[in-house]
Amino acid sequence: MSDAREGAPRKRGRPARTDAGDGPGARERILTAARAEFAEHGYDKASIRGIAKGAGVDPALVHHYFGPKEKIFGAAVEVDFASALQAQETVTSGGLETVGERLTRYILGVWEAPVTREPLLAIVRSAVANETAAAVFRDLVTVRLMARVAGELDVPAPRLRSELAAAQLVGIALLRHVIKVEPLASADIEQVIAMVAPVVQRHLTEG
Amino acid sequence: MSDAREGAPRKRGRPARTDAGDGPGARERILTAARAEFAEHGYDKASIRGIAKGAGVDPALVHHYFGPKEKIFGAAVEVDFASALQAQETVTSGGLETVGERLTRYILGVWEAPVTREPLLAIVRSAVANETAAAVFRDLVTVRLMARVAGELDVPAPRLRSELAAAQLVGIALLRHVIKVEPLASADIEQVIAMVAPVVQRHLTEG
Missing domain, CATH: 1.10.10.60 (Homeodomain-like)
Structure with missing residues (x-):
């Protein structure tokens, strides 16, 4: 840095x-x-x-x-993604048969705790409103996170698939924590994970 | 009004x-x-x-x-959702076996055309940044749209399921049209619909 x-x-x-x-x-x-x-x-x-x-x-x-x-924002976001990346290695190192459950648990989990949710809210709010912030977010998501997940997949269109899986998880975070739509906002997180993990798994490895 | x-x-x-x-x-x-x-x-x-x-x-x-x-925003959003609601009836009146494909095609479709995308971008940008706008958005989404879809479903937790399906589609719209993550941002919309519709169908009627 x-x-x-x-x-x-x-x-x-x-x-x-x-x-x-x-x-x-x-x-x-x-x-x-x-x-x-x-x-x-x-x-x-x-x-x-x-x-x-x-x-x-x-x-x-x-x-x-x-x-x-712009550079302060990039640095602040990068720190979050650096720790995310460490966890991501755990996510991808456990075998493709259960990657959906692990990725879902990890991504939704960081949104559950206020200490990790606040920086993510900052990123989403900023990226939605401002093209400079969106570009920072875009590069980090594609280069650092989803490209790595996609690299582990043995299916056609792995990058597109990994982004559709990310879209499912980002959409849940948005509706649960930002828009606060009920019953999703108050639903037990384990119930949500149990319902979403098979869908994420399907995106990443099936069909 | x-x-x-x-x-x-x-x-x-x-x-x-x-x-x-x-x-x-x-x-x-x-x-x-x-x-x-x-x-x-x-x-x-x-x-x-x-x-x-x-x-x-x-x-x-x-x-x-x-x-x-606040009331101008509510009225502007309501007009969009009133026309959305008409289309929604088309979505739910065609039988549950293909509701996933019809809902996916409809929601992603309104995001494809600039004339319908711009108001949606306004709603999302506003709702992410401002609690008043979020409350307007939340009530319209839950009461007007997803509750109607959920009412058609014959599965446990229909409202939660319909919101997880909505989260998938909102997440795609966000990554494709706001954050503009590649390859999703440039992917053929028919390819995206083909990959996503089975997942939306699964949320709404299976498992």
């Missing part, structure tokens, strides 16, 4: 190292604050000033580490 | 009947302009002034017919 500095404006110079909040952990605090800012305000209304305030640092330090808002 | 006037502010009085654009068709022009405004700017940024400008009428007339922004 060291090349993220390339986009940083230089006209105000390097931020003073005596700024409150600089030092070990500042970068992580900025990313955490960025995810909270994007989740609360969406991409368009999120501000570097708000992110800096949330992290307890000078706005110049945010610029210094990440550059413009 | 005559009670929509209840929310209209009175302090400026009834708009003068000599206002440019008042008269037959003004109400429909306002709704068309409202859908365009919500589509372009989303719920939060859409303004009554912008809607009035698009319809060629005084902003007071927009207030007069529909009241505050």
Whole structure:
């Protein structure tokens, strides 16, 4: 991520190292604050000033580490997807016979816990409203996640199939957690997984 | 819709009947302009002034017919769902054995044509970003659309099943038309329908 500095404006110079909040952990605090800012305000209304305030640092330090808002968003999203990728390896390493159940449990599971749901809500809200955020989301989803799943499949049109499976899971997350349609919003998650896993399995390996 | 006037502010009085654009068709022009405004700017940024400008009428007339922004949004969405409902009857009247293919073709079809896609994009963008818009969307989806489909089904948990089917189709629309994930975004729509219809059928009638 060291090349993220390339986009940083230089006209105000390097931020003073005596700024409150600089030092070990500042970068992580900025990313955490960025995810909270994007989740609360969406991409368009999120501000570097708000992110800096949330992290307890000078706005110049945010610029210094990440550059413009687009790059902060990319970095914040990338962290989420990096941890998702680790789990994804678990998903694909367990054999294709049960990949539908594992993928469904994993994706719907990260939407259940508020701590992982909030960054995802930020990504979805931002990507729906803003083309820059959509492009960041698109590249990460296709390159990092679904292309890897598709690479494991031994069927025709594996990428299209993996995206139809993703569409099922993204649609459930949207209706359950964003639009909050009942009875889906209040349904027991194990019941939902039991009903959806066979469909995801079918997309990925059958027909 | 005559009670929509209840929310209209009175302090400026009834708009003068000599206002440019008042008269037959003004109400429909306002709704068309409202859908365009919500589509372009989303719920939060859409303004009554912008809607009035698009319809060629005084902003007071927009207030007069529909009241505050929330009610304009509800009316604009309701028109879309009223026509959707007509088609929905066609979907459910053709027998349960092929309901998956007909529902898939209908829902994905309205997303293919720009003239019907734009209002849907407006609804999705608005509902994702704003709780008021989400509530309008939620009530219309559950009460008007999916509850009717569910009423035709002879399986356990028909409403939950119909929402999982809706989630599959909404997710595809989102990834294909909003996030524009490839290869789904460029895939032949008939190929997509052929791959998805059996899954929707399974949600609605099998297992």
